Amino acid sequence: MKLKIFPVITLIILSLWGSHAHSVAFCALRDPVQNIYKLFPNATSYRSIVHEVNQSSQQHVKNSVPFSIHKDELGQHTLYVAMQENKALGFVHSRSEVGLWGLIEIVWAFDLHLNVVNFNFQRCRESSCDLIQSSDFVQLLKGKSVNELKSMIEKEDYTLPDELANNEDARTLAKTLMRSAIKTALVTEHSWRDEIQSLLQNNQQ
16 A cells, blocks of 8 residues: 655755755756757747746745645746747646656647647656546647636536556546646746737747
């Protein structure tokens, strides 16, 4: 039986690490080149934009959903913009979630309207990580907006592939991923609002 104390231990570790969190991103993208071009195969270059994710961003998430980002996720974070020549294709943003066996680092890809494009695991010790990424669950998330993901969670309006539905750990990880996608999109929307609008306008020219 997997011990449920691991999330508690992880949170304690995060609390002790809090003094360092403002100078180092909670979950930095370790290999931007590999991740960006894998998530956006048509990209020819990328830009990075650093902003502070602050308590205002945290409150924005709280106002939208019944869960929020951890205080140790506040601080300087980098949003990557995948580019094709002078046209922005979308965003890559790395975030962390607490799993049963430690931190799960997820690299999210969104289009310019913050709909899910894809995701990668940068770090994941859960037994169902590979199962999740090789299943049709990826297709379930693709193209989904924040509102669609919220509705899916609130109404439990989604059907997991059989290999996930019959696996308790996989079901838990699936819900963690949906919550993470929502939080990441909301944080991106709030903290990089001006840059997103500028990129949308530039693409229309």
